[in-house]
Amino acid sequence: MTDPVFGPAPDLDADPELVQLLTPEGERVHHPGFDLEFSAEQVRGFYRDMTLVRRLDIEATALQRHGELGLWVQSLGQEAAQIGAGRALLPQDYVFPTYREHGVAWCRDIDPVQLLSMYRGVDHGGWDPAEHNFNLYTVVIGAQTLHATGYAMGVQRDGAVGTGDPTRDTAVVAHFGDGASSQGDVSEAFVFAASYNAPVVFFCQNNQWAISEPIERQSRIPLYRRSQGFGFPGVRVDGNDVLATYSVMQAALRHAREGQGPILVEAFTYRMGAHTTTDDPTRYRHAEEVEQWRLKDPITRVEAHLRREGLADEAFFEEVAAEADELGERMRRECKALPDPQPRGIFDLVHAEQTEELVAQQASYDAHVASFEEVH
Amino acid sequence: MTVQTANEFKLPDAGEGLTEADIVAWRVAVGDAVAVNDVIVEIETAKSIVELPSPYAGEVLALLVAEGDTVQVGTPIIRIGDAGATAPAAPAAPIEPVEPVDDADAPRTGPEIIDTNIPPTGQATLVGYGPKQRTLRRRTRKGEVRSAPLAPPVQPAARQPFPDPRVGRALAKPLVRRLARDLGIDLASVIPTGPDGTVSRDDVLAAASPIIERTAPVAAPRAGELETREPIRGVRKQMAAAMVASMSTAPHVSEWLTVDATATVELVARFKERREFAGIKVSPLLVVARACVLAMRRTPLVNSTWDEAAQEVVVKHYVNLGIAAATPRGLIVPNIKGAHDLSLVELAQALETLADTARVGRTQPADLSGGSFTITNIGVLGVDGGAPIINPGESAILCLGAIKSQPWVVGDQVVPRQVMTLSLSFDHRHIDGATGSQFLTDVAGIVSDPGSALLF
Numbered sequence A: 001m002t003d004p005v006f007g008p009a010p011d012l013d014a015d016p017e018l019v020q021l022l023t024p025e026g027e028r029v030h031h032p033g034f035d036l037e038f039s040a041e042q043v044r045g046f047y048r049d050m051t052l053v054r055r056l057d058i059e060a061t062a063l064q065r066h067g068e069l070g071l072w073v074q075s076l077g078q079e080a081a082q083i084g085a086g087r088a089l090l091p092q093d094y095v096f097p098t099y100r101e102h103g104v105a106w107c108r109d110i111d112p113v114q115l116l117s118m119y120r121g122v123d124h125g126g127w128d129p130a131e132h133n134f135n136l137y138t139v140v141i142g143a144q145t146l147h148a149t150g151y152a153m154g155v156q157r158d159g160a161v162g163t164g165d166p167t168r169d170t171a172v173v174a175h176f177g178d179g180a181s182s183q184g185d186v187s188e189a190f191v192f193a194a195s196y197n198a199p200v201v202f203f204c205q206n207n208q209w210a211i212s213e214p215i216e217r218q219s220r221i222p223l224y225r226r227s228q229g230f231g232f233p234g235v236r237v238d239g240n241d242v243l244a245t246y247s248v249m250q251a252a253l254r255h256a257r258e259g260q261g262p263i264l265v266e267a268f269t270y271r272m273g274a275h276t277t278t279d280d281p282t283r284y285r286h287a288e289e290v291e292q293w294r295l296k297d298p299i300t301r302v303e304a305h306l307r308r309e310g311l312a313d314e315a316f317f318e319e320v321a322a323e324a325d326e327l328g329e330r331m332r333r334e335c336k337a338l339p340d341p342q343p344r345g346i347f348d349l350v351h352a353e354q355t356e357e358l359v360a361q362q363a364s365y366d367a368h369v370a371s372f373e374e375v376h
Numbered sequence B: 001m002t003v004q005t006a007n008e009f010k011l012p013d014a015g016e017g018l019t020e021a022d023i024v025a026w027r028v029a030v031g032d033a034v035a036v037n038d039v040i041v042e043i044e045t046a047k048s049i050v051e052l053p054s055p056y057a058g059e060v061l062a063l064l065v066a067e068g069d070t071v072q073v074g075t076p077i078i079r080i081g082d083a084g085a086t087a088p089a090a091p092a093a094p095i096e097p098v099e100p101v102d103d104a105d106a107p108r109t110g111p112e113i114i115d116t117n118i119p120p121t122g123q124a125t126l127v128g129y130g131p132k133q134r135t136l137r138r139r140t141r142k143g144e145v146r147s148a149p150l151a152p153p154v155q156p157a158a159r160q161p162f163p164d165p166r167v168g169r170a171l172a173k174p175l176v177r178r179l180a181r182d183l184g185i186d187l188a189s190v191i192p193t194g195p196d197g198t199v200s201r202d203d204v205l206a207a208a209s210p211i212i213e214r215t216a217p218v219a220a221p222r223a224g225e226l227e228t229r230e231p232i233r234g235v236r237k238q239m240a241a242a243m244v245a246s247m248s249t250a251p252h253v254s255e256w257l258t259v260d261a262t263a264t265v266e267l268v269a270r271f272k273e274r275r276e277f278a279g280i281k282v283s284p285l286l287v288v289a290r291a292c293v294l295a296m297r298r299t300p301l302v303n304s305t306w307d308e309a310a311q312e313v314v315v316k317h318y319v320n321l322g323i324a325a326a327t328p329r330g331l332i333v334p335n336i337k338g339a340h341d342l343s344l345v346e347l348a349q350a351l352e353t354l355a356d357t358a359r360v361g362r363t364q365p366a367d368l369s370g371g372s373f374t375i376t377n378i379g380v381l382g383v384d385g386g387a388p389i390i391n392p393g394e395s396a397i398l399c400l401g402a403i404k405s406q407p408w409v410v411g412d413q414v415v416p417r418q419v420m421t422l423s424l425s426f427d428h429r430h431i432d433g434a435t436g437s438q439f440l441t442d443v444a445g446i447v448s449d450p451g452s453a454l455l456f
Helices: A040-065 A079-087 A102-107 A112-120 A143-157 A184-196 A223-230 A242-257 A287-294 A298-308 A314-336 A345-350 A356-370 B165-169 B174-183 B201-214 B234-249 B262-273 B284-295 B344-359 B433-448 B450-455
Strands: A094-096 A172-177 A200-206 A234-238 A263-268 B006-010 B020-026 B039-044 B049-053 B058-063 B070-072 B076-081 B252-260 B304-307 B312-315 B321-327 B330-332 B373-376 B396-400 B404-410 B413-427
Touching: A040 A079, A040 A102, A040 A112, A040 A242, A040 A298, A040 A314, A040 B049, A079 A102, A079 A200, A079 A242, A079 A263, A079 A298, A094 A143, A102 A112, A112 A314, A143 A172, A143 A184, A143 A200, A184 A200, A184 A223, A200 A223, A200 A242, A223 A234, A223 A263, A234 A242, A242 A263, A345 A356, B006 B058, B039 B076, B049 B174, B174 B201, B252 B433, B262 B284, B262 B413, B262 B433, B262 B450, B284 B321, B284 B344, B284 B373, B284 B396, B284 B433, B284 B450, B321 B344, B396 B433, B413 B433, B433 B450
Parallel strands: A094 A172, A172 A200, A200 A263, A234 A263, B321 B373, B373 B396
Antiparallel strands: B006 B076, B020 B039, B020 B070, B039 B049, B058 B076, B252 B413, B304 B312, B321 B330, B396 B413, B404 B413
16 A cells, blocks of 8 residues: 555565575475575585484484473574574574574584473573584574674674685674564664674564564564664565575675674574474464465485486485484483583672672572482 | 293373373383384373373383372383293282272262362472472482483474464363364363362363264264263263262152232343343343242251251251253253342342353352252243152252143233243152142242232
C-alpha cells in the first residue's frame, strides 16, 4: 500500500534476493557477486562437518532425555549456516556465539564434550575463549552483539584492521537470531558498529521462530534490510546452503578486516527441532511447515551434489557415518565422566585477583563445605 | 553360568526443574530388543510431550510404571537387560505391567453421576516456585556404559498441528488437548475437574463416551465383529456404582401429578418485564425451584439424608439445590448452595450462572458436591415425565416435564392450557406416601397458582 504523502510502506513479502549456490536438489548454481570455486575436498569437508555436528546435536538431545543434561539447545537444520560461517573464519577472527552455535564451536576446535558441560550444569562454559577466539555461549538474548561490537572497537584500537596484513587484520562475528533482532541490545550494537565503522559481521540466523513467535511478528521488512537504516549493508543468504553461506561470510569478513565497517548477513534457515529440550514446537507450528523445510535440508543437498558430480564414493559416506557413530559413543561416555564442580570454584574463577575479604570468605566457606558428609 | 545384569532407567527431568511427568504411551513391550536411543516411551511433562530415548541397549525386562501414571523424577520406569550378557535366563520375578490406578474405583459418597475425580496433585515444577527442601547429596554415578550398538538418530515425530484455535481456551495439558482433538471433543464443552480448573484426561473421556459409541475409532467395530467391548471405568463406572447403590439401598417411590402451569407461564412473562430481572433469564424452572424450597418448609424430610451408619435421619435446615444440567459430556448435577436464603432474583441469577458454567464446562468440583435435593428438567428434552433416580445422599428428586398446550377442563369448559407433569421420586425408608404426596401437591399448587406461595 502506498500512502499518498509518505509513499510506499516496506513489505515483508517482497521477494528479496537470496544468495544461493547449491539448490535444495543439490544442483550447483552461480551468483554474480558471491561465486567461488570449491574443490571436491572442500565440499566433502563441509559434508563431514555438518554430518558430525548433526550427530553431536542429536546425541546431546538424547543425553538430555537420558537425564544426563539439564538442557540442550538444538541446532538441527542450521548446520549449513553455522559451518559456512565457521569455516570462513581466519584464526585471528573472534566469535561471539549465542547458546546454539555448536557448528561454529566445532569449527573453532571446541571439543563437543566441552559444549555439554554447561548444559550438564557442571560449569559455566567448558573452554578458554582466548584459546579458541570463541567466546563462551551467551544465554542472554542479543547481549553478545554488544560484546562483539565492543571487542571489534578494541580491535580497531589495537590497529588490527585495514593494515593489509592477512595474518593481522581481524574481523569479529556477532551471532544472533531473528528473535534477538527485536532486542534493544542489537539495535545499540548496530548503532555503535556503524558510528565507529567497527570490523564486526552481524550474522543473523533467521530460523523463522523465536521460541513460539514467528518471524512475521518480529519484522515488517526482511531482516537483512534492517542494516540500511543504521547505515551499513546487509545481505540475505540461503542459510541451508553451506557453499553460499561460506562464500558470503568470506566476503563479509574480508570487508570487515579491510576496515570497511560492519555488515549484516541474514542466513535464511529453519530450526528443525525444538527451541530447547524444554520446548514443544507442536504447540505452535504446523507439521506441514516442518515438512516443507525438510525438503531443503542442508546436508541432503550436499550429499546429492557429491554423488551427482561423482565427488565422493560410497566409502567416504560410510567413513563419515562411522566417524559420527564413534563421536556419539564418545559423547555418551565422556559426558557421564565430566567431573562435578567444586564448590570453591566460585572463588577461583570469578576474580583474577583475590581480595582479603574474599580470601577470608573462602576459608570460611571451605570449613562450611567440609562440615557436610557425602550421602550416596 | 552368567547372571544377566539389568539397567534401570530412571525418569529424567525432561524439562527444566520438573519434578514429575505422566506416562503417555510405552513404545516398547517386555521382550523387545532396544538399541541405545531407540524411543521407548512418550511422557508428558507440565511443559510438553516428549519422547524418551533409551540410554541402554538390550532386552526390555520390565515396564515398571503404567501408562497414565504420574511418576516422580528419579523413579525407575523400565528395566533393560544388558546387551553384552549371554543368553538371558527367564526372569525370576514375574514381569507384569502395572495396572493403571483408577481413582474412580474408590467408594465415594455424594451425587455419583458427577465426576468429582480430582488428581491428587498437579504437575509441579521447581523453577520459579521457591526453594524445595532437599538433603545435601552428591549425584551418585552410574557405572560406565558398556559398549552398545548405536541407534539411528532420533527423528522428531511429526505431530498434527492445532486445527482449531478455540481449543486453547480451556485449560488442559497438551496430551489432553490432543486426545480431545482425536475424539472430536470441543474442550470448552468439557467439565474440568483437574487442579486449577484444568480439563483432565478422564474428563475428556467422559465427555467422549457417548460419542465413542458412535464414531470414535477405539470403539468402532472392526469388519466382521458383531459386538464391541468397552471397559467399564472412569465416570461410567462411578455412575453405575452410584445408581446401583441408590436403587438397591433406597426403596424408590415415584409419583406424578399433571398440573395447569398457565399461571406460572404468565407469571414468568410478567417477571421478564420487570426491572429487577433485566438481563436475567426467567423460566418456569425458576418458579418450580422456588416452589420446592418453600414446600420443604411443610415437609422438611424431603430435604434430608438417611445416615445408615449412625442410624439417623439427618434433616437439613439448608437447601443445596441440585439442578441436573444436560451438557455435551452428559448429565451433571451442580447445586446452588444455600438456595433457601436466596431471593427470587438471586435464585434466578444463581440458576443462570449455574447453567452457563455447566454449558461451557467450567463447573467446579465444589459445585457438584454437597447437594441436598435435586430438580431434573427433562421437559427441555421434550419428555412429559419419568421416574428419576435419587442422587445418593439425598432423599428426593423432582422431575419437570415439558410444558405443552393441552386441552384442560376449566369449570365446564375444555380449554387449551399450558400443562406440565411433575414427577417425584423419594426414599420410602423415611418418607412415607403422605409426606411425599404433600410435597408434590404443594409444589404443583404453587405452579398452578403462584399466589399460594404466600401460604408457606
